[in-house]
Amino acid sequence: MSHLSKLDGYFAENRDNHLAELNEFLRIPSISSLSEHKQDMQTAASWLAAAMKRVNLDNISIDETGGHPVVYADWLHAPGKPTILFYGHYDVQPVDPLNLWETPPFEPTVRDNKLFARGASDDKGQVFMHLKALEALFALDGTLPVNVKFIIEGEEEIGSPNLPQYVEKNKEKLAADLILISDTGLYAPGKPAVCYGLRGLTGIQIDVRGAKGDLHSGLYGGGVQNAIHALADILASFRDEHGTIQVEGFYDNVRPLSEEERQAYLDLNFDEEALKEEVGVKELFGEKGYSYLEQTWARPTLEVNGVFGGFSGEGIKTVLPAEAGAKITCRLVPDQDPDEIVALLKAHVEKHKPAGVEVTISEFDKGAPFITPFDHPVIQAAGRSYERVYEVPTAYTRGGGSIPIVAAFDQILQLPVVLMGFGLSSENFHAPNEHFHLENFDKGLRVLGDYLYEVSTLSL
Amino acid sequence: MSHLSKLDGYFAENRDNHLAELNEFLRIPSISSLSEHKQDMQTAASWLAAAMKRVNLDNISIDETGGHPVVYADWLHAPGKPTILFYGHYDVQPVDPLNLWETPPFEPTVRDNKLFARGASDDKGQVFMHLKALEALFALDGTLPVNVKFIIEGEEEIGSPNLPQYVEKNKEKLAADLILISDTGLYAPGKPAVCYGLRGLTGIQIDVRGAKGDLHSGLYGGGVQNAIHALADILASFRDEHGTIQVEGFYDNVRPLSEEERQAYLDLNFDEEALKEEVGVKELFGEKGYSYLEQTWARPTLEVNGVFGGFSGEGIKTVLPAEAGAKITCRLVPDQDPDEIVALLKAHVEKHKPAGVEVTISEFDKGAPFITPFDHPVIQAAGRSYERVYEVPTAYTRGGGSIPIVAAFDQILQLPVVLMGFGLSSENFHAPNEHFHLENFDKGLRVLGDYLYEVSTLSL
Incomplete structure (x- = not known):
């Protein structure tokens, strides 16, 4: 009997129990951002510790961090x-506006083979699946084929x-x-994905100052620099x-895409027409020589997120503005350093500073990009496991x-990271009526x- | 006895009476923008009509216009x-903030040979001067050397x-x-000026739209146009x-400056260092080949008055903005047509429209530029009259x-316009403590x- 047949049997037999147990977890309103739920955070942590104990894990501890444990x-x-180090989170997003929920967020309800509850998909449901996968192997084999940490x-x-x-x-x-x-x-839907890289982030604010105050555009216009023009330049x-930046x-330091990656993206047959429809544009826009997926997954960006200066009310004000500013963020890819x-x-900016103004730059928080090589054994193994169950080729994204x-x-930790998720973008994480497709x-x-069996065969 | 000696004698003898009469006019709070002063507007108009009658003018009428008469x-x-057609206005600006006035705005007070009151300089004081100039000629000559309309x-x-x-x-x-x-x-101070031209104005608002709503800069950044980048371009x-535009x-259609005009501006020895100090910039900025006065008086401009788009709060928001806009005005010079x-x-804008966005343009109100040729007899005559009294060369501005x-x-009316003023830019028009230098x-x-005598000698 194959691993998969045994797992099939086990999960089929225990499905009702599993859902009932998950519902207990989902009923705890562990909203991390609201101080009135501080006690619920402890309750959720304790519930998890108890669940881990039922799974037969060792060295269970609820570790204080200064925030939630x-x-x-x-x-x-x-x-x-x-x-394998498993990471997940037991906290959830707030539930406002409550009146848009068809059933209350902390009363899990199954409709149409979807489980509706805050946290069903993000991320309690998926954390719970990690525990139940181990539980199944213990039940079937009396042991685990790998070591695990949570x-x-x-x-x-x-x-x-x-x-951190x-x-x-x-x-x-x-x-x-890993x-x-x-x-x-x-x-x-029906198409699994292993995500093996994420972009990083860095940002600056540019503040431009010309005269010491806004000037009358009639009296001074033509002879004094305009802060907005300088910023626009x-x-x-x-x-x-x-x-192209x-x-x-x-x-x-941008790591080039390998031929294998480009082919893998191409094989996804990304629907650019559907995207244009979704975002409401007549044409896409971006760096020449790269597909949309390559542009948004594997190429860095520089985006102005906001711009301000002068008069922005209704009508006209003939001011020669003294100040203008812009917020800029870059999405970074390996091996760019923020x-x-x-x-x-x-x-x-120093090189392109226009005449007649002073420019100051302030920095925002930074985050590094990450990538686990596409052909890393832990990534390819994840793809194989997905394919065995979903019976279609895995997307490497x-x-x-x-x-x-x-x-x-x-x-x-300098570990390969395997992002192996089961949600769908339509499942309203962070919004009313969050749900998780039980399929x-x-x-x-x-x-x-x-x-777990796949990883046990790898030499890492 | 010269005209000027006779005028000197007349005005010296009548100075106290003239100031007392002007104070009556200044005491009327004729604030045109505030509806509670509607009756004061009528009072001021009636006062003017009576003053005109004392001067011996004909056909005096208070003409309703739909607004103030x-x-x-x-x-x-x-x-x-x-x-000569005399134009002026009897309405004044509001007086807020009242607590910044050293003496009440509608209680005229002389300090340091300056007359403090709302309207003292802008424009009741100067309108009153027109009337008293005629009165003097009637008193001295029993008639006027020219025809007048007010x-x-x-x-x-x-x-x-x-x-209009x-x-x-x-x-x-x-x-x-004229x-x-x-x-x-x-x-x-001490340096009179005939202003023989003003710039016109026209303006547009540019609104740029990319996607139908703001997008996540991580998910879409690199593949969808950013409205702010498009606008900046x-x-x-x-x-x-x-x-240079x-x-x-x-x-x-810009009328070139004549050599005479350029020389006249040069002769003013404009102090660029003082200007830099005043506006607080390290360097001036503008079209090459023109002095600051030429740039601001005789050359057209294009200024962004305001810009907006995306997130402008504190910190960072990694949005790919769908909308951005800018307000633009141009100062125009003869013979540009708004x-x-x-x-x-x-x-x-059509030619420079970046890919991936829609751009719409709306128009603001327009005003034509005007110029009375620098060498027009009515302009040169005004310069001579100034020089006879101030005893320094007149600035042609x-x-x-x-x-x-x-x-x-x-x-x-297609008339030459002579702007012959007696205020000083330091006199707080539109601000608390408006005053008029009695000198x-x-x-x-x-x-x-x-x-009036000068004009009577011209063949127009």
């Missing part, structure tokens, strides 16, 4: 075998303010061969007409956004169980 | 002689909404050989690095700003009396 556990009785935090929805420090402090304790995170989504200098050295990029941006905590794991709950449990 | 009068008993309006401080229509309707009645306005200033395309055809310039701006009603006179009240009366 981290729940730790491990099982390290597979000598010579790889160790850190489940309670502050992901508020930006993980305490986790916790990870740094427990670096040795958290040592592993980190597995199920907090992302499938590529599309700087902003226009950043990109060419296709969006003109900052000297900006692309120097600090280096900020230095390049500063040098660029990157994310255009940034998950700072993933970059922190990458940097502090992916069921399949995901099987994928995760299979993946 | 226009006061008309004339004296047309100098056959074969030129006719229109004194009550809505200048609210943009003269009804005057009034002028259009009374085109024949207002026919004259229009004389004393609502501007000296070039500097358009704005940057308008001017080169020296501010790059809109095709923009300068085609409608033609708007058409050129539109064509320019233009104004960088726009006075829409002047352009309207120019266009409707210029005294000298101005003599200049105006002299000018």
Whole structure:
């Protein structure tokens, strides 16, 4: 009997119990951002610790962090075998506006084979699946084929303010061969995805000052520099007409896409027409020589996020503005370094500073990009496990956004990161009526169980 | 005995009476913008009509306009002689903040040979001077050497909404050989100025739209156009690095400066260092090949008055903005046409529209530029009258700003306009503690009396 048949049988038999247990977890309103839920955070952490105990994990602890606690556990009785570090979070987003929920957010309800509850998909449901995958292997084999460690935090929805420090402090304790995170989504319904890279982020604000105050455009116009014109000249200098960034050295450390990656993206047959419809544009726009997926997954960006200066009310005010500013962020890709990029941006602005104004630059928070090589065994193994269950080719994707905590794991623990998620972008994370397609709950449990066997065969 | 000696004697003898009479006029709180002063507007108009009667003018009428009335009068008993149309306004600005006035705005007070009151300089004091100049000539000669007409309006401080229509309707009645306005200033203390040109104004708003809503800069950044970048590209395309406007055809109808004008400006020895100090810039900025005075008086401009788009709060928001906009105005010089310039701006934006966005343009109100040729006899005569009294060379200037009603006179009545003012830019028009230097009240009366004789000798 194959692993998968055994897992099938086990999960089918225990489905009702599993859903009932997950519902207990979902009923705890563990909203990390609201202080009135502080006690609920402790309750959720304790529930998780108890659930880990039922799964037979060792060294379970609820670790205080200064914020909401981290729940730790491990099982390290597979000598010579790889160790997987599981990461997830037990905190959830607020639920406002409550009146838009068809059923209350903390009363889990199944409709149409979807489980509706805050946290069903993001991320309690997926954390729960990790535990149940282990439980299945213990039940079927009396042991696990790999070593495992868990850190489940309670502050992901508020930006993980305490986790990097916790990870740094427990670096040795958290040592592993890979980190597995199920907090992302499938590529599309029925089409699983392993996300093997995310973009990083860095940003600056540019403030331009001309005269000491706004001037009358009649009396002074033509003889004194206008702060908005100066700013526009700087902003226009950043990109060419296709969006290719003109900052000297900006692309120097960009890791080129491999032929395999480009082919993998091409095979996804991305529907650009559907995208144009979705965002409401007549034409897409971006760096020549790259497809939309390449542009948004594997190429860096420089975007003005906001601009301000002068009079923006109704009608006209003939002012010669003294001040103008812009906020700019860059999405970065491996191997760009956020600090280096900020230095390049500063040098660029200095070089392109128009006459007649002073320019100051301030920096925003930074996050590094991350990538686990596309052909890394832990990535390819994840793809195989997905394919065995979903019976279609796995999509190998990157994310255009940034998950700072993933970059922190990458940097502090220096582990390959496997983002193997089961959500769908239509499932209203962070919005009313969050839900989780139970089809992916069921399949995901099987994928995760299979993946433990897959990893056990790897030499890492 | 020369004209000037006779005028000197007359004004010296009557100074106290004149100031007492002016104070009556200044005590009327004729604030045109505030509806609670509607009755005061009528009072001020009636006071003016009575003052005109004392001067011996004919055909005095208080003409309703739909807003505050226009006061008309004339004296047309100098056959074969030129006719001067005097324009001024009896309305004043609001007085807030009242607590900043050292003495109440409607209780005229002399301190340090300056008359403090709302309207002392702008424009009741100067209107009163016109009347007293005529009164002096009647007293000295029993007649006037020229024909005169007066229109004194009550809505200048609210943009003269009804005057163009009034002028259009009374085109024949207002026919004259020149229009004389004393609502501007000296070039500097002790240095008189004839202003013979003003810039016009036209403006557009540019609205750029990309996607149908703001997008996540991680998920879409690199593949969808950013409305702010697109706008910045358009704005940057308008001017080169020296501010020279790059809109095709923009300068085609600009009347070149004559050598005489350039020399006259040069002779003013404009202090650029003092200007830099005043506005707080390290360097001036503008079109190459022109001095600061030429840039601001005789060259057109294109200024962004305001820009907006995306996130402008504190910190960072990684949005890919769908919308951005800018407000733009151009100061125009003869013989640019506001409608033609708007058409050129539109064509320019169309030509420079970046990919991936839609751009819409809306128009603001327009005002034509005006110029009375520098060497026109009425301009040169004004210069001579100033010089006779102030005993220094007159400055021949233009104004960088726009006075829409002047352009309207120019266009409707097609008269040479003589801007012959006696204020100083330090006199707080529109601000608390407005005042008028009585030195210029005294000298101005003599200049105006002299000018009537000057004009009587011209063949117009």
